Amino acid sequence: MTKHHRHLWAGLGLGALLSFSAPVMADELVAALKGAEVGVSTYDMLKAINSNVASTLIYDPLIEQNANHGYVPALAESWEEAPDGLQWTFHLKKGVKFHNGVDFNAQAVADWLAMFKGTDFEYYLGAVKEIVVVDDYTIRLDMTRPDPNLLYNLSTPFGGVMEPGARKADGENYGLTAAVGTGPYKLESFAVGQETVLVRNDDYTWGAANATNTGPANIERIRLREIGEASTSFLELQTGGVDMLLGVPQEFLSEAAKLPNVKLMTMPDQEIWYLVMNVTAAPFDDIRVRQAAALAVNRQAIKDNLYGGAGNTPSTFMISSLPEEKVADQFRIKFDLDKAKALLDEAGWVAGADGIRAKDGQPLKITLWTQSDSNFRRVTEVIQAQLKDAGFAADILTFDSATIRDQYKAGTHQAAVRSYFYDSATILDWFFGGDRLGYPNISMFNDPKAEELRKVAMTGSKTGEEFTKNFIAYHEYILSQFPFAPIYEPVGNIAFNADRVIMPETINSPVFQRAAIMDLKLAN
Amino acid sequence: MLGFIIKRSLLLIPVFFAASIVAFLLIHLVPGDPVDSLLTVGSPPEQRQILTERYGLDKPLVVQYGIWIWGVLQGDLGTAIIMRRPVADLMADALPHSIALGASAFIFYTVIGVSLGVTAAIFRDRWPDRAIMTGVLFGSTLPSFWLGLLLMLVFSVWLGWLPVSGARGASSLVLPVLTIGLGGTALVARITRVAMVETQRKDFVMLLHAKGMHPLRIQLLRVLHHALIPVVTILALRIGFVLGGAITVEVVFARPGIGTLLIRGIMQHDYPVVQACLLMLSTAVILGTFLGDVLQALMDPRARASLT
Numbered sequence: 001m002t003k004h005h006r007h008l009w010a011g012l013g014l015g016a017l018l019s020f021s022a023p024v025m026a027d028e029l030v031a032a033l034k035g036a037e038v039g040v041s042t043y044d045m046l047k048a049i050n051s052n053v054a055s056t057l058i059y060d061p062l063i064e065q066n067a068n069h070g071y072v073p074a075l076a077e078s079w080e081e082a083p084d085g086l087q088w089t090f091h092l093k094k095g096v097k098f099h100n101g102v103d104f105n106a107q108a109v110a111d112w113l114a115m116f117k118g119t120d121f122e123y124y125l126g127a128v129k130e131i132v133v134v135d136d137y138t139i140r141l142d143m144t145r146p147d148p149n150l151l152y153n154l155s156t157p158f159g160g161v162m163e164p165g166a167r168k169a170d171g172e173n174y175g176l177t178a179a180v181g182t183g184p185y186k187l188e189s190f191a192v193g194q195e196t197v198l199v200r201n202d203d204y205t206w207g208a209a210n211a212t213n214t215g216p217a218n219i220e221r222i223r224l225r226e227i228g229e230a231s232t233s234f235l236e237l238q239t240g241g242v243d244m245l246l247g248v249p250q251e252f253l254s255e256a257a258k259l260p261n262v263k264l265m266t267m268p269d270q271e272i273w274y275l276v277m278n279v280t281a282a283p284f285d286d287i288r289v290r291q292a293a294a295l296a297v298n299r300q301a302i303k304d305n306l307y308g309g310a311g312n313t314p315s316t317f318m319i320s321s322l323p324e325e326k327v328a329d330q331f332r333i334k335f336d337l338d339k340a341k342a343l344l345d346e347a348g349w350v351a352g353a354d355g356i357r358a359k360d361g362q363p364l365k366i367t368l369w370t371q372s373d374s375n376f377r378r379v380t381e382v383i384q385a386q387l388k389d390a391g392f393a394a395d396i397l398t399f400d401s402a403t404i405r406d407q408y409k410a411g412t413h414q415a416a417v418r419s420y421f422y423d424s425a426t427i428l429d430w431f432f433g434g435d436r437l438g439y440p441n442i443s444m445f446n447d448p449k450a451e452e453l454r455k456v457a458m459t460g461s462k463t464g465e466e467f468t469k470n471f472i473a474y475h476e477y478i479l480s481q482f483p484f485a486p487i488y489e490p491v492g493n494i495a496f497n498a499d500r501v502i503m504p505e506t507i508n509s510p511v512f513q514r515a516a517i518m519d520l521k522l523a524n
Numbered sequence: 525m526l527g528f529i530i531k532r533s534l535l536l537i538p539v540f541f542a543a544s545i546v547a548f549l550l551i552h553l554v555p556g557d558p559v560d561s562l563l564t565v566g567s568p569p570e571q572r573q574i575l576t577e578r579y580g581l582d583k584p585l586v587v588q589y590g591i592w593i594w595g596v597l598q599g600d601l602g603t604a605i606i607m608r609r610p611v612a613d614l615m616a617d618a619l620p621h622s623i624a625l626g627a628s629a630f631i632f633y634t635v636i637g638v639s640l641g642v643t644a645a646i647f648r649d650r651w652p653d654r655a656i657m658t659g660v661l662f663g664s665t666l667p668s669f670w671l672g673l674l675l676m677l678v679f680s681v682w683l684g685w686l687p688v689s690g691a692r693g694a695s696s697l698v699l700p701v702l703t704i705g706l707g708g709t710a711l712v713a714r715i716t717r718v719a720m721v722e723t724q725r726k727d728f729v730m731l732l733h734a735k736g737m738h739p740l741r742i743q744l745l746r747v748l749h750h751a752l753i754p755v756v757t758i759l760a761l762r763i764g765f766v767l768g769g770a771i772t773v774e775v776v777f778a779r780p781g782i783g784t785l786l787i788r789g790i791m792q793h794d795y796p797v798v799q800a801c802l803l804m805l806s807t808a809v810i811l812g813t814f815l816g817d818v819l820q821a822l823m824d825p826r827a828r829a830s831l832t
Contacts, residue, residue: 039788041607049561049606120575123567149566172610192617193780193788194691227689227778231673235688239680402556402793422565430565439560 028221029501029522032233034247034492036421038226041192044167044175046119051157053246054196054224056514058099059160059181062090062109063151064208064515067268067508069322069423071151074208075104075161075182085146085462092137096206098163099186106139111164113141124153148461148471152424157513182206184217184518198222210508211518218521237262243500243522246512248493250307250375256495263498266491267512268321270423272314273487275383276431277415280444283364284414287482288347293415294333294485295340296390302382302488312489316479317428319489321510324425324471331479333486340390349391357391368394369416371401379487380417409438416442417487423510425471429458432478443483453477499523525821532817539810544596547802548589556793557581558605579605581795592799602796607788611800614785621691622781625773626766628701633708634759640709641716641755646743648721656713664710672703672776689778700777704770708762715758719751726750753823760816764809 037052045055062076076090096104110131116122127147132140141150153159166180179187184207185198200220207214225242227233230249236242238259248256248264256262275297277284284290299313315332318325341351349357349364357364366387370380377398384394394415399407407413420427430436433454434446453474461467494512496503504519559575576582580591595602601611644656666674679699680688687696723729724747732742771783782801789797 041604041609044608047608049608120562120578123571126568153566176609191691191780192614193784194778225690225778228784229689229776229778232676232689232776232778235673235676235681239684239688241680241688241690402560402791403554405560406555406557424565426566433569435569440563 027219027522028223029219029244029520030223030225030242031244031246032225032227032236032242034245035228035230035249036247038228039193040196042175043179043187043190043196045158045160045162046115046121046167047175048158052196052224053513053517054185054187054198054222055157055160056183057185057198057222057517058179058183058187059157059162060096060183060206060208060514061155061157061159061161062092063155063159064210065155065423065510066210066515067321067510069510071155072208072210074155075109075206081463083462086143088141088143088150089134090139090141092139093206094137096182097203098166098182099180099201100163100166102163102165102180104161104182105136106133107136108164109139109161112161115162115164115167121158124149124158145459146462148458148467149424149426151464152426184215184514185222188221193226195226196224198224207518208515211515212504213518215518217518219517222517237495237497240497244494244496246494248495250310250490250493253308253310253493259495261497261499262495263503265494265496265503266310267494267507268319268510269490269492270319270421270511271419271490272317272319273379273417273419273490274314274317275415275485275487276418276442277483277485278411278413278442278444279481279483280411281414283349283366286347288343289349289364290482292340292343292347292390293387293392294482295336295343296386296392297383297485297487298335298337298386299487300335301386302379306378306382307488307490310493311491314486314489316475316486317431317484318425318475319423322423322425323468324475327472327476327479331476333479333482337389344391351391355388355391356393363393364391365393365395366414368396369404369407369413370396370398371404372398373401376417376419383417383487405439408442411438411444413442418442425467425475426458428471428474428478429454432483445478445481445483447477447481450474450477450481528821529818532814536810536814540807541593543806543810544593544803545589547799547806548592549585550802551790551793551795551798552585552588558793558795561606561792561794592796596800596803601800604789604794604797606792606794607797611796614797615782615800615804618780618782618785619767621779622767622770622774622783624697625700625704625770625779625781628697629704629708629770630759630762630766632701632705633712636705637709637712638716638752638755640713642720642743642748644713644717645720645724645747645751646740648724653717657717660710660713663706664714666706668703668707668772669776671706672699672773675699675702689776691779696777696779700770700773700779703773703776712755712759716751716755719754720747723747723750753820756823757816757820760812760819761809762812763815764805764812767805767808 033052040048040050040052042048043055043058060075062074063071064074066072075093075096077093079088079090081088092106098104110133113125113131116125127143127145128141129144130142132142134140160181163180166178167174170178176190184201184204186201188197188199190196200217202216204215230252233245234252237245257264277290277293279285303309303311303313312320315334316325316327344357348359351357368380368384370376380396384396387394430440432445433441434451437444437446457470457474461470500523502521502523507516509515559572562575563571580588592602603610604614607614640656644653647653676688676699679686686698690696729742729747732746767782770781771787774781774783785797786801789801
């Protein structure tokens with residue numbers, strides 16, 4: 001073999017190796033899912049524990065949320081609630097078909113709702129007494145009690161309507177090899193832990209009105225890749241391996257901004273960071289100490305110094321876009337170090353020479369629990385420093401995320417830095433309900449008046465207006481008792497290759513999902 | 525030899541059960557509860573008890589172990605509590621990726637490691653030996669996480685030759701194999717060199733030199749043959765790590781595999797997944813050790829006598 005031949009074979013070998021790489025298609029959007037959406041194990045929404053943007057593209061819900069958390073028609077073109085909250089009637093869109101050609105109608109909805117029984121999500125319809133098919137395109141839910149969560153549950157990805165026949169026929173494989181909804185995209189393939197490939201549903205014309213484009217979608221194929229490691233997904237964006245990152249960690253924002261052709265955009269998120277205090281453990285069994293700690297948290301400094309000015313400075317327990325967040329101003333928790341010090345003085349905690357307060361010879365020492373990832377550590381260290389300014393000596397104790405939940409159940413904690421993702425006011429019931437002490441009620445807050453207000457909000461809200469009013473009252477009371485202090489409300493960061501992706505000017509959905517992708521285009 | 529294999533095989537049974545107990549207890553005794561991951565906002569307080577009973581988590585540990593191991597012996601690894609699929613299916617999805625990566629890396633570091641070890645031994649105390657051993661020392665100290673990112677930066681970002689991550693196509697295997705392979709190469713090269721150098725000092729090697737046999741033939745045919753016995757044993761032991769030794773690399777390169785599955789299972793306290801992964805990895809190590817013993821016995825009659 002001559003030298004020339006050897007080079008030829010080497011070249012062919014390298015060419016063959018590289019040819020195994022997947023081709024990049026011009027009409028295909030490749031996006032890396034955000035960290036919180038990595039790890040979906042099935043698109044059977046009655047089995048899935050978590051969901052990602054693909055769920056919202058395969059399935060349409062009956063109703064959707066817009067950017068202000070108002071409900072807009074999706075598969076239900078309208079709905080009515082009985083004045084006593086004991087009946088909901090949904091009028092369905094006509095001419096809608098599932099991906100397998102089956103007609104979407106009231107019977108399909110009834111059969112889908114019936115499938116909740118016996119699953120871990122049965123409680124979604126816990127207040128539904130009977131599902132009544134009124135006619136082909138009208139369905140009614142008769143309730144045992146008003147359910148404040150019903151509309152919210154129906155609007156989440158888990159409320160995506162699955163074709164009952166397909167789910168039954170595919171059995172255990174449903175959600176893996178097939179997932180049949182009425183959404184703008186059909187499932188082409190799903191490699192668990194790797195990627196989901198979707199192809200456009202060309203018959204789709206019934207999209208919800210929160211997108212400008214009601215169908216079909218502009219992009220023919222979407223490949224959603226699961227890359228758990230943030231450094232890797234950033235390098236993929238840099239090399240053109242992906243067109244979009246649906247989540248960019250804060251630490252990569254400045255680097256991403258430097259990349260040519262890459263643009264950054266922010267979306268509202270569903271996350272709140274907060275300091276929770278155990279109201280049954282000293283020194284936080286004294287409301288003045290809790291209030292002092294809450295007022296010592298300088299949210300603006302955290303936002304500016306840790307997050308480069310991005311995000312919001314919350315003053316309540318909820319994300320700022322929720323109507324139930326709009327509490328009266330006197331209940332909002334705002335930074336006021338002088339008042340914090342005065343409250344501690346009033347409670348008998350006297351500042352020492354080192355700035356740490358003491359009472360009856362005991363220093364104002366607390367243990368601050370946190371989780372092991374770097375973001376938690378960083379925020380907790382800042383909280384530690386800010387509490388010190390008021391006179392607290394805080395030690396940090398770190399756990400992994402699963403262990404810390406077990407530790408909370410023991411009730412021995414004093415305070416912890418935490419975050420949650422949720423976009424409904426019922427989060428108050430979850431974290432402050434008196435019958436959920438330990439976990440998820442980490443504050444151990446169990447107050448008779450709060451329980452009364454909670455009951456009214458959870459079971460006595462007959463209409464949407466009553467729901468908001470009752471939850472504001474419940475929220476204001478919790479704020480007045482200072483079982484927590486808000487810390488930070490992040491925004492979702494999205495990075496995209498502007499040479500490939502044309503982003504819509506406005507996105508009218510709470511997070512980047514179906515409505516955003518319907519209006520998204522690829523550059524030619 | 526057959527008697528030796530039968531005796532060694534019988535010993536595997538109690539070892540397997542001991543490994544199964546450890547695999548079961550490891551995840552059950554660490555704090556955490558899979559039901560916490562199943563409970564979502566809005567679920568009623570009694571949902572915890574409902575789910576605990578549904579997944580048999582209210583039963584005593586001994587009973588839970590009995591149910592699980594009985595299923596395993598019948599080929600049923602159970603159903604993942606959080607991932608909601610039969611564990612056997614999850615493993616069947618992950619295993620080909622782990623085998624492809626692990627086996628490729630194994631072949632890579634065996635071939636390169638033995639070659640470097642032999643070269644270093646032949647040129648003992650001269651510059652090729654020093655250069656190889658310095659490189660090997662450097663390679664063995666690089667954390668795979670860091671090395672993976674470095675390789676991505678060079679071959680994907682700067683040179684643009686290879687994809688950054690994923691498991692699509694043969695080219696996506698190159699960087700993960702290099703990341704694992706460089707660490708493994710260091711081990712194999714060092715062991716090969718030490719074994720070669722020790723063998724070079726044996727009397728029969730002196731005799732071969734005295735008889736006028738070509739030095740290179742002595743090294744490659746006689747010395748290497750003897751030196752390979754400990755190398756093969758070590759490599760056989762590493763077969764067990766082929767499947768589970770790439771956890772970090774799988775995460776960095778966003779590749780599916782047993783390591784990724786195990787990490788997800790641990791994070792979510794998905795007991796059946798963790799138990800099955802640990803049992804499979806420990807069984808692989810047990811079988812690798814068994815294979816190492818058998819190979820050693822085949823290659824060295826003295827070892828066979830001592831092992832029996």
